[in-house]
Amino acid sequence: MKTQHILLLCFVFLACGLRAQQLPNFTIYRDQWNVINPAALSNNYLINELNYTVGASYRRNWLNVQDAPQTGILNFEMVMEEQNSVIGAHVISDKTGKLGQTGFYGHYAYILDMGGRTDRALVIGLGAGLVQYGAKLSEIDFPDLANRPAINDNLLFPDFSLGAFFYEEDNYYLGVSVPQVFGLDTKFKAEDARYDVKRLPHVYAVAGKYFDSFLGNSTSFLEVSSWLRYVPNAPISIDVNGRLQISELYWAGLGFGAAASGQQKTFSVRAETGFVLGEQVRIENGQFKLGLAYDQPLAAPLGRYFGGAFEVHLLYSWWK
Numbered sequence: 001m002k003t004q005h006i007l008l009l010c011f012v013f014l015a016c017g018l019r020a021q022q023l024p025n026f027t028i029y030r031d032q033w034n035v036i037n038p039a040a041l042s043n044n045y046l047i048n049e050l051n052y053t054v055g056a057s058y059r060r061n062w063l064n065v066q067d068a069p070q071t072g073i074l075n076f077e078m079v080m081e082e083q084n085s086v087i088g089a090h091v092i093s094d095k096t097g098k099l100g101q102t103g104f105y106g107h108y109a110y111i112l113d114m115g116g117r118t119d120r121a122l123v124i125g126l127g128a129g130l131v132q133y134g135a136k137l138s139e140i141d142f143p144d145l146a147n148r149p150a151i152n153d154n155l156l157f158p159d160f161s162l163g164a165f166f167y168e169e170d171n172y173y174l175g176v177s178v179p180q181v182f183g184l185d186t187k188f189k190a191e192d193a194r195y196d197v198k199r200l201p202h203v204y205a206v207a208g209k210y211f212d213s214f215l216g217n218s219t220s221f222l223e224v225s226s227w228l229r230y231v232p233n234a235p236i237s238i239d240v241n242g243r244l245q246i247s248e249l250y251w252a253g254l255g256f257g258a259a260a261s262g263q264q265k266t267f268s269v270r271a272e273t274g275f276v277l278g279e280q281v282r283i284e285n286g287q288f289k290l291g292l293a294y295d296q297p298l299a300a301p302l303g304r305y306f307g308g309a310f311e312v313h314l315l316y317s318w319w320k
Contacts, residue, residue, distance in 0.1 A: 022231070023179055023202055024071040024094050026059060027255075027270050027293035027311045029227050029239070034077055034088040036204055036227070037177035038107040039125030039163035041086065042077055043223075044317035046167060047210075050286060051079035055315035064307030067097040075315075084111040086123065098136035103159060105129030119169035127161035127179075157199075158182075175206040203230040219248045235259040235266070243272065250275055257295070270295040274313075286318030 026032050033040035044050045055075045062068030075090040086109040093102045109125030134154045163177030179202045208225035227239045241255030250273075257268040271294055278287035291313040297306075 022200060024059065024069075024092070025229075025237075025239075026057070026071075027239075027241075027295055027309070028057075028272055028274075028291045028313050029206075030208070030223070030225060030243075031055060031289070031291060031313050031315060032057065032073065032075065033206075034086075034107050034125075034127075035073060035075065035090050035092065035105075036179070037125065037163035037165055037175045037206065038088070038127035038161050039086075039109045039123040039165040039177065040173075040175050040206070041079065041123060041165065041167065042317075044287075044289070044315070045077075045079050046169060046173065047221075048287070048317065050317035050319045051081065052286075052320065053077045053315055053317040055289075055313060057311065057313040059309060059311040061309040062306035063310060064305070068306065069094070069096040071095075084113065085109065086111065086125065099134070101131055101133045103129050103131040105159070105161075109163075109165075121167060123165040123167075125163045125165070127163070129159050130156055131159045132156050170210055172209045173207070175204075177204045178202065179204065200231050200234075204228065213244060213246075215246065217247070219245070221245050235264065239270075241270070241272075248276060248278070249280065267298040268295050268308075269298060272311075285320075286316060289313070289315040289317070291315075 026035075029036060030043050033042050042053055044053045053076070055073075057071075057073045057075070059071045060068065061070065071092065071094045073090055073092050075088075077086065077088040079086050086107070088107040088109075090105050090107075091103070092105070094100060105127050106129060107125055107127040109123050112122045112124070114120040114122060132154055133156075160181045161177060161179040162181060163175065165173065165175040167173035180199055181201055182199075205228040206226065208223060211222040211224070213220040213222050221244075223243045223245070225241055225243075229237045237257065237259035239255060239257045241253055243251055243253035245251045252274075253272040255270050255272075257270065259266045272291060273293075274289060274291035276287055276289050277283070281288075291311075293311040295309040295311075297308065
């Protein structure tokens with residue numbers, strides 16, 4: 001299927017008001033916590049007590065298609081234990097052909113120590129930012145339209161997110177968040193055309209549990225996690241993943257994703273792997289983490305033809 005036909009389908013669906021998930025998904029979402037939930041704390045802190053993290057990631061969907069959806073992220077997290085606070089920020093760019101958005105966000109979260117014999121806490125967070133939406137429909141070759149829509153515009157909107165995150169260190173975590181709290185409509189207009197996108201609040205829930213691994217060494221563990229996503233009048237989707245930290249240097253994981261709405265169901269499988277470099281390369285107070293992931297749709301009307309998705313993450317975490 002030609003790229004122009006794919007983009008035409010996207011344009012028609014959006015113009016008709018199709019309600020679907022509008023925010024990007026991730027396979028290695030555990031390293032993108034504050035993008036999903038402004039109250040969440042990354043694994044780098046929960047497991048390794050590294051309270052500073054900077055990272056970059058890139059995801060490419062529909063590998064068989066030119067100008068397919070792609071997402072890039074720059075991310076920062078700072079856990080200030082003495083102030084019971086978390087400060088973070090991220091920049092995200094999400095683009096499909098001539099349609100795209102770029103967001104700049106800041107986050108603040110407060111940690112409520114729950115006390116007791118274990119290290120447990122409830123974290124409440126708020127995110128705020130600006131998002132620039134861009135549409136260059138005049139540059140798309142619509143083969144079935146006599147005239148191209150004369151729209152070539154960029155719009156800027158505020159955006160907010162709310163979240164809560166409860167964790168017990170080295171044991172489990174639970175979180176809920178509402179990205180895109182205010183569903184402001186995005187309206188591109190020209191003299192002879194109009195293109196509207198209704199922005200919808202999303203509801204996310206995450207949960208995870210750490211287990212001692214069967215490998216018999218002190219540096220290995222198994223993490224089982226899930227990410228549930230809900231958007232009004234769209235299929236509910238869930239990802240479930242297991243990641244085994246095999247040694248200080250290496251991890252590998254498998255998982256699946258599913259979405260269902262009435263008789264319509266879609267499934268995907270994914271694999272991930274990664275490396276951790278710290279003391280092995282003489283970094284005494286931090287570590288580098290490289291993660292790679294691949295998603296393959298199994299039963300999706302368009303996904304079987306478009307191909308899978310590839311994701312890469314690079315993070316550096318340290319403590320002071």
